[in-house]
Amino acid sequence: MKKLKLANRWDERLEKVRQENLEVETLEAEQKAVEPLEVQETETEKEFNESTPKSADESTLPSLEELGADSDYSQFLSPEVSESIRKLALRKLFSGAEFNITDGLDDYDEDYTFFAPLGNIITQEMKLKQKTKLEKRAKEMEEVDENVEAREKAFAAVEEVSVEPTSMVPLLSSGNLLIIAKDETPIMQALTSLKESPLTTSVLRIGRGDEEDFDGIKVIYSQNLEVKISGYLGNFTVTLETPQGNMNIAQVVDSNRENFDLILDLNTPSLSGADTKPLGYYAPEGDETILRKALEALPEQVGEFEKPVFLQYDANICAHNKSEQTGCQRCLEACPTLAITSKGEAIDVDNYLCQGGGVCATVCPTGALKYVFPRPEDMTNRIRTLLANFSKAGGEEPCLLFYGEEAGAERIEHIIDSMPGNILSIEVEEVGSIGLEIWFSALAFGAKKVLLLDSFLIPESVENLIQKQIKTAQLILQGLGFAETCINWIGRKTELTDVLLEKTKAMPKIAEATYFALSDKRKALFYALDHLYECAQEPQEMINLPQDAAFGQVKIDSKSCTLCLSCAGICPTSALTAGGEHPRLNFQENLCVQCGLCESACPEKIVSLESRILLSPELRKDLHILKEEEPFCCIKCGKAFSTPSMIAMITGRLAGHSMFSEPGALDRLKMCEDCRVVDMF
Known part of the structure; x- marks a missing residue:
């Protein structure tokens, strides 16, 4: 059985680029093989010149046949010289082989005012010069860059790290x-x-x-x-x-x-x-x-x-839909292959349609969708091993460069040998398959920067989602007091060499985290953030995030809340909980994924969401009481059975109803279920 190459899923664009490069090389070879052509007058120009009288100055001009690359053409620019003669002379200059080697930008055909673009030939020449420059740099690096040897040892150590295989x-x-x-x-x-x-x-x-x-x-x-x-x-x-x-x-x-x-x-x-x-x-x-x-x-x-099977799904922690209320839709909106569909309170992943883009797992707030090619904990463990061994071998200023298996590899192939020794390039199936927990774990384990390489194979919709995740990451970095360039995106039109050699702000020297890789997505992220928070000089305790972020708080209008606890009953992560026997609504912010189920389920519509993240570990884990009341007791037997706000809301709404027009009828609403039956019969 053959392992299916997934290049076709990208509409063969990779092959298109290769073909374009091949055409450039062919055109360059053909250009070298063609001897410079002698410029001849066209029939129209010949007739024009024969019928056009020469000025006195033109009689002293040198013959066009005598003109060469070293001739003085300035006399042809005199205003006394006819335009036709000037054009012929300049065309002779521009068509010369020496001039075109110097210019290399355009191919002047019959007239210097009309030219045919050389297209990618100049690009190929630039690539050749760049290649020569990079080869020279590579040779210099072998002599002076100790990071190169440390990098080789680090990657050798990573090869020994086991990774759990996925099914097919x-x-x-x-x-x-x-x-x-x-x-x-x-x-x-x-x-x-x-x-x-x-x-x-x-x-x-x-x-x-x-x-x-x-x-x-x-x-x-x-x-x-x-x-x-x-x-x-x-x-x-x-x-x-x-x-x-x-x-x-x-x-x-x-x-x-x-x-x-x-x-x-x-x-x-x-x-x-x-x-x-x-x-x-x-x-x-x-x-x-x-x-x-x-x-x-x-x-x-x-x-x-x-x-491969790229995804693993756990419906128990999914925040999609519940009790006919609409919740999280992030994975459905993210999937570029339409492999994910809604199935009531859960989702369904078609493993035959899924092609491993992974951005669905990246945007999943709970980890219900988990990427398994490889698993996040395996990827984190490999990164931890890589950075530890790089440092152990004497490497300094490690920078991680993540790139996709197909076009990403193609993009760095021509500079891989001359890449600075501190650049640790990591191939993944798709760049979109790694998210916040991987990026911040890498920084916690000692990486100075995390760079993500764009490619033409990444759909625009996926790129936009990755950019949103990066924006969230950069806001968190700023809140911690670190440079936002520590996590960055390298666009497809950006010159990769320039970015890798650019001296931008990176992470300061901090103590490297020692915890093991975690399988729980949010715990892995918060472990990394907690470590970075402790290492930061002046971190903020809280920062605001974009509206669609997966972190934040739940706010309620406490005056209108009746403590019906519908929100607590539907919350998929237990961020909202009831107070047991005491009427109370609790909230723990580190568990909230901003899925919106509580907002949909609230009968009074007094619940709202606010995107933010608490960087302080203590504040993030605190249990907050959103509302609390004394129990309402039965007016007959004294049994606690509701809340004062709930009874006030019900009696207020039913006060004018015909069923409760009799004296004492409304009082039954203030009785427990047992006393209410006795009073009626």
Whole structure:
């Protein structure tokens, strides 16, 4: 069984970049092979020059054939010289090989005022100069940078750290391909390209028409009905929404078939609503390079494959929904593959759709969604081992650089040998899979900085969520009195070398934390923050956070609260609790995840949330009493059964009701359940 490469989930953009670089190298080679061309007059210019009388000054000008790279061209710039002669002379200058090597920016063709851009050639030249510079720096570093040797020893020690493996899910593809497109031209191009492939191809055209058969390939028309697509590699279901119900296209093609194995969606935009398409779903969206790579990859997607299970879900601590009230929706909003769906009071993760982006686990406030490729505690333990051994080997100023397995690795590949010795680069499946608890644990264990490397494979929606997490982290750093640059994002357009060599503020020298890696997400974060708080010079006790942060307090209007305790009963983390036999509402802020269930469940609508974080460990763990009352006792037997505010609210609302118009009827509301029955009968 083959392990499925997940590069295709990114629409082959990685291959697109490689192809662009290859084209640049080819163009550069061709340019070197071409000899400088002698400039000749065009027929139009020749006729123009013959018919244009020369001025007196022009008669003393040197012949154009005699001009070279070292000639004096200044006399051609005289206002007495005709424009046509000036253009010919300057064109001769600009087309010279020496000048173009010096310029390298544009290719001047027939006239110096008209030029064709060289495109990536100048970029390639810059890359060559940068490569030479980096190779020189690498050689110097081998001689003077002791951190390089310490880094090698540290990574060798990390290799000995065990990591709990995750399970795998199987995928089976028989090569049944469905091409979906509106226009005929891209369909014919795809069919021609795949003619010799082992795939069994069918076509669904968007629009009206009669069913066709093209060279043994069945062509079906959507008849302008809505097309719905679900599934993944080896199990795609494509249906048309008809008045009689769903029409399964696979069964229309072959009555013995239920699904397609592969989809080639040639529509722009594609029919899939996911930011990251399912495995086996190719959607070039008009990009010819991506289409070409898709057509090359499709024939290889036949056989048995397997992919990792990236997530583990614990419904017991999930703050999604409860008692028909809407709670946390963070993971559903974050998932770029649409692999997470709501199932009542819980969520469901489709391991076949999930491709390991991990940002869902990063934004999960309770840890109900846990990334397991690797587990957070395994990642933290590896970081702890890496930093400890780096320091032990004499390394100084360690900076962690996290990058994604696919495009992130591609981005640092050309500078890895010349990377400063204090840069400890850590490959992860996706940068979005690590969050606050990992970043702050790294700082607590001795890292001076934590850098996250962006890439073109990260969907914009995922990048925005990571940026929000980084903003929260930087606010916390400022509250602790540390530089916000200690946790930072390296954008895809930022020159990586400049960032790594840049001298920005980092963590001061602090005592390194000694605690072990924790599996509980919030405990891991608070352990790290507690350590940094103790090491800080003048930390703030509390800081405000953005509105959608997963930390904060619950506020109530105590005058309107009846202590019904609906909020305490629905709280998934026990941040809100009842006072036992005494009417009281307690709140413990370190447990609150700002899910909003208490706000939804309150019948009086007097609960509100405030995003903030208590950096002081003592304040964060304190138990606060939001409201407390003496019990209300039965007016007949004296048994405590409610609260004064609850009785006052009920009697106030029912005072004018016809059922309580008789004398003494309202008093029954002030009786316990037993005395109320006796009084009525």
